[in-house]
Amino acid sequence: MxxxxxxxxxxxxxxxxxxxxxxxxxxxxxxxxxxxxxxxxxxxxxxxxxxxxxxNEEPNHPGNGNMLAIHPGSKEAVDAHYKKAIDLGATCDGEPGQRIPNQFYGAYVKDPDGNKLAFFYFG
The missing domain is CATH 3.10.180.10 (2,3-Dihydroxybiphenyl 1,2-Dioxygenase, domain 1)
Known part of the structure; x- marks a missing residue:
């Protein structure tokens, strides 16, 4: 889709x-x-x-409430991608952890331009 x-x-x-x-x-x-x-x-x-x-050649700015969510395939991969993003210059916007018990595991960063990313795993 x-x-x-x-x-x-x-x-x-x-x-x-x-x-x-x-x-x-x-x-x-x-x-x-x-x-x-x-x-x-x-x-x-x-x-x-x-x-x-x-x-329009105006400066970029991240939208408040906009987020790109990436599904790397497992909780361990969420952790690894979070760490890798930080190592590549992203900033923490929520360390890896269980957000909804037994359902949603996630971590959040902002890329070098301030765009918000989530790494997540359901299950």
């Missing part, structure tokens, strides 16, 4: 490196780079993340 999600960034090279490194072990890479926008994912036929400098 979802083709891609786009987030605004201030530095394309930094954003491409951050997300390619962060999501590389999930099989993601830059699939299409058009200068001011790049698509990152496993294939053009699966949901992707697009990073871009805003079309």
């Amino acid at each position: 979802i083709g891609y999600v786009t987030i605004g960034v201030s530095d394309m090279e930094r954003a491409k490196a951050f997300y390619s490194d962060l999501l590389g072990d999930l099989g993601a890479k830059v699939l299409l780079d058009m200068g001011r926008i790049a698509f990152i994912g496993k294939s053009m036929r699966e949901p992707m993340l697009a990073v871009c400098t805003p079309f």
Whole structure:
């Protein structure tokens, strides 16, 4: 159903490196780079993340209440992706932990541009 999600960034090279490194072990890479926008994912036929400098050439800013949620496959992978994001320059916005008993495990970070990411596992 979802083709891609786009987030605004201030530095394309930094954003491409951050997300390619962060999501590389999930099989993601830059699939299409058009200068001011790049698509990152496993294939053009699966949901992707697009990073871009805003079309109107105004400064980017993260939306309050907007969040990109990534499902790495297990609680251990949530922990690993959280740590990796921090190591790549993200800031903590909620350490890994059980949020809803026996249902939802999650961790939250903000990328170098302030965009909020969640890593989650149901079960």
